[in-house]
Amino acid sequence: MPSSTVPYIGRFAPSPSGPLHMGSLVAAMASYLDAKVHQGAWLLRIEDLDYDRNVDGADAAILASLLRCGMAWDGEATWQSRRLPLYQAAxxxxxxxxxxxxxxxxxxxxxxxxxxxxxxxxxxxxxxxxxxxxxxxxxxxxxxxxxxxxxxxxxxxxxxxxxxxxxxxxxxxxxxxxxxRGDGYWAYQLAVVVDDADQGITQVVRGADLLDSTPRQLYLQDVLGLPHPGYLHVPVVNNAFGEKLSKQTGALAFDTGTSPAELLASALLPAARFLGLDLQAGSLDDFWRRAIPAWAQRLSRQP
Missing domain, CATH: 3.90.800.10 (Glutamyl-tRNA Synthetase; Domain 3)
Structure with missing residues (x-):
């Protein structure tokens, strides 16, 4: 469990390879709720080092989608592409x-x-x-x-x-x-470890598709003399073929042309149910008021 003496700092770190979809909404929601439950900070980092996959304007669309959902980050958003000297030093x-x-x-x-x-x-x-x-x-x-x-x-x-x-x-x-990498791009494992340490991240909440990467990151933290954050990996959303929902498997934006009421009904409530939160809400504000204590209760049932 997060320490009661160390201030909680979490983050959401999407790649700008397309708009947010239901899979990324689930990860964003889990990390946001975890920060709120622990009265901590929630940072936003755009992981844009895989330049061949970046889509023009996707980063701005991601920021706008989060705000439409009622998830405002603390401080200024950061971009990995502006942090290259940190990776070189590591x-x-x-x-x-x-x-x-x-x-x-x-x-x-x-x-x-x-x-x-x-x-x-x-x-x-x-x-x-x-x-x-x-x-x-x-x-x-x-x-x-x-x-x-x-x-x-x-x-x-x-x-x-x-x-x-x-x-x-x-x-x-x-x-x-x-x-x-051979193309000169920084590998995810190194960049994420350097970024999390530099930003003081104490808890990483992300999709279970990255569970397998965590031991490599723990090792990198050790050899670089960096602290270990805590980790929580939530289930990933799959498509009809059992594949992880992603831009590469045809995932679509969840909030295109939707009103707040439609966004609540078609995206936020289904994402919450996927995380095991059985909620009813009449507005976005009502949703978050109910979701935060529901997340705390959900965590109490985990190992």
């Missing part, structure tokens, strides 16, 4: 400690290595350490990877406030992972 520290190396493996080569290293629980190929001891002759660097520990030191565990105890062996289930 990388230099990892390099100085000898924890980063150049990797020349293509995606196909890594996929072909599955027989050697196997698949992670999420179906991704485990990196077998091909370039750990140097690039093969004629190979050019394509990315930078972070060395993970071996043996017992590779096992990272934490207690998720929704799922309970989670453990992962970084060596056997992930392998050395990328911190700077």
């Amino acid at each position: 990388l230099r520290r990892l390099q100085d400690d000898g924890l980063v190396y150049a990797c020349g493996c293509s995606r196909k080569e890594i996929q072909d290595s599955v027989l050697q290293a196997g698949l992670a629980k999420n179906g991704a190929a485990v990196y077998p350490g091909t370039c750990r001891h140097g690039l093969a002759h004629g190979k050019a660097a394509r990315a930078l990877r972070l060395r993970v520990p071996e043996g017992a030191a590779a096992v990272y565990g934490f207690v998720d406030r929704w799922h309970g105890e989670v453990r992962q062996d970084l060596a056997s289930e992930v392998g050395d992972f990328i911190v700077l």
Whole structure:
């Protein structure tokens, strides 16, 4: 549970690859309610480092959607693309400690290595350490990877406030992972760890599709000397085919052309029900007055 002595600071960190949809509304609502229940701050960070996927104007649309729903963030919104020196400084520290190396493996080569290293629980190929001891002759660097520990030191565990105890062996289930991509873009794992620490985030509330990423982030926090926030991963919304609802799977904006009453009926109340909150409300203000104590009660039933 969040500490009663440390001020609560949470955040919502969407990617501007399209408008907010029901899946992202659920994550936003959970993080917002958790901050309100704990009388804390709720920050907004636009995670726009994957430039190829960014959609012009999507960030402004996301901000407008949140405000239409009655979710106002504390302080000024931030953009990862304006924070690049922080990631560079973190990388230099990892390099100085000898924890980063150049990797020349293509995606196909890594996929072909599955027989050697196997698949992670999420179906991704485990990196077998091909370039750990140097690039093969004629190979050019394509990315930078972070060395993970071996043996017992590779096992990272934490207690998720929704799922309970989670453990992962970084060596056997992930392998050395990328911190700077071959296209020059900063990897999500590094950026999110640096941002959360810089912004003083004490509690991360996000979708369960990122549960598998948390042990990597805990390890990065350790090697960078950064504190561990608490974590709560809520269920993700799936489409009719069982796929995570996302822009890539055709998710549509939930608030296009809707009045406040329609927004409440078609988006906020269904999102709350998905999170296990059985609410009735006559207005947006009424919804949030009821949702905050309902979230506190919902959390009391979790591990």
